[in-house]
Structures are given as C-alpha cells and as structure tokens.
C-alpha cells in the first residue's frame with residue numbers, strides 16, 4: 070500500500086506503509102492480532118542531502134540523515150541537537166507527524182560520582198528513560214495513567230563501578246559502568262530497567278513471568294523485533310526460561326490469542342495473583358499446554374520454509 074502525503078514544505082514527502090503478513094493461525098481472527106508495520110518517510114534537503122525516517126511497529130522510530138556522504142542515525146528518543154542543524158526542522162516535523170514526541174515530561178537525574186567516564190553514555194541513557202517511561206506507563210496502565218504522573222516525578226540513573234549489569238529499586242536505576250564499557254550499544258538494558266520502575270510490582274513469586282513481560286516490552290515493542298526473534302530450542306527451552314524466551318512466548322500469545330494479554334498479565338502482578346492460574350482461568354489452558362502449541366507452531370514454520 071502506497072500513501073503519499075502532500076505538505077507545504079519544499080521537501081518531497083512520501084509515506085510508504087508496509088504491512089506484515091497476518092498470521093492466520095490460532096483461535097483469534099488474524100485481523101485482531103497486532104501487526105508490526107513499517108512507515109518510511111523520505112525527505113530531500115535543499116542542499117541535496119537526504120533524510121529517511123523509519124517507524125517500525127507502534128513505538129520505535131529512527132531517522133537517518135545523509136549530508137555530503139556523512140551519515141547520522143538518531144532515534145526518536147534522542148535530543149534533536151544530535152541531528153545536523155540543516156536537517157533538524159525536517160526531522161522534528163516528521164517526529165510530530167508520527168506522534169513520536171512524548172506528551173509527558175518526567176525528570177531524570179544522573180549520578181556518575183562513582184564512574185565519571187560513564188557520563189556520555191549516561192546522557193544517552195537519560196534520553197531513553199525520558200522517552201520510554203511515559204510510553205511504558207501508557208502501555209501497562211493506559212493513557213489516563215500517564216496524565217496522573219506527578220509533575221516532579223524523577224527517575225535517578227546511578228552509574229557504579231560494579232559487577233553485574235543493572236537493577237532497578239523504586240525510582241532508582243543502577244547501571245554497571247564496567248558492563249557498559251564492554252557493551253556500549255546495549256541501551257536496551259535501560260528500557261528493561263525503566264519498565265521495572267513503571268511495573269512497581271509488590272512481591273513477585275513468578276519472576277520468570279515478570280522478566281518475560283519486561284523483555285517483551287524491551288524487545289518486541291521498544292526494539293520492534295519481529296516474531297520468533299529469539300533462538301528457541303524446541304527440545305530444551307521452557308516457558309519458565311524467563312527474559313527473551315518467555316518474551317517470545319508472550320509475543321506469540323499476543324499475535325495469535327489475545328491482543329490484550331499484556332495489560333491482563335500486568336493486573337495479575339499488581340494484585341499478586343498467580344500467572345499459572347491466570348492462564349487456566351483466562352485461556353482454559355495451562356502455561357505448558359500453550360507453550361507446547363507455540364513450540365509446535367515454530368516447528369511447522371520451519372517445515373514450510
């Protein structure tokens with residue numbers, strides 16, 4: 070499907086919408102399953118430079134600016150000051166058009182006292198928290214909850230010279246400066262921890278299910294990964310493997326059974342309910358039975374390919 074939008078700008082603007090093929094399996098009609106779509110906007114700059122804006126899925130967006138052979142890539146959650154000045158207005162207009170500018174502003178404080186070298190990375194991490202926190206709240210608790218975030222709401226990002234990766238406690242996210250030195254591109258960890266701040270779950274017994282939800286938001290929403298992204302071993306993998314494996318299982322449920330799965334699961338954690346029981350009550354199937362069906366669907370796909 071091609072859709073061309075006219076604007077008053079001198080720049081030519083084309084919007085191309087590519088819709089993924091709906092998967093027709095499962096009990097829910099294919100048209101009810103959320104589909105990832107890609108929107109590409111191309112604009113030419115008066116100097117001959119080029120701006121390409123890609124929006125993948127409902128949430129992720131990035132722009133590629135090419136001027137005189139120089140290429141700059143910027144995510145929608147990064148400050149516009151990273152875009153070459155000539156292209157700034159064009160990129161900002163595209164973000165507005167795509168609805169990518171977050172409507173709620175929160176505060177993010179950075180503490181690099183223990184790891185001054187982490188400052189530059191911390192600034193980029195901060196822009197992710199600013200962008201994603203209100204979006205994750207909207208996803209879990211609905212748009213009305215975003216309006217209820219207090220004006221002085223603050224998330225603190227602390228960088229420490231420590232082992233491990235990162236953890237969240239209350240409104241504080243602590244990140245290992247050693248880890249980011251070895252993995253400078255892993256901004257996804259910031260989204261993962263930001264999601265924990267938004268989840269605010271009381272004591273959680275089924276941590277595998279909670280970390281699956283957190284990584285579903287990280288990989289399948291904020292990074293707009295495609296279905297069955299995770300490497301799953303049909304013989305060895307289990308739904309309780311947590312993180313990306315469980316996230317992949319959730320993605321399949323959302324696509325094939327229930328597009329409202331995420332908010333329902335979120336409610337279970339908020340009231341300290343049992344995820345295993347929730348599956349039986351809501352889907353008339355145990356976690357294991359649905360997992361087996363998921364694994365069978367992967368095996369069928371491999372055969373068809």
Ligand SMILES: [Zn+2]
Nearest residue numbers: 261265280283
């Ligand atoms: Zn976690």
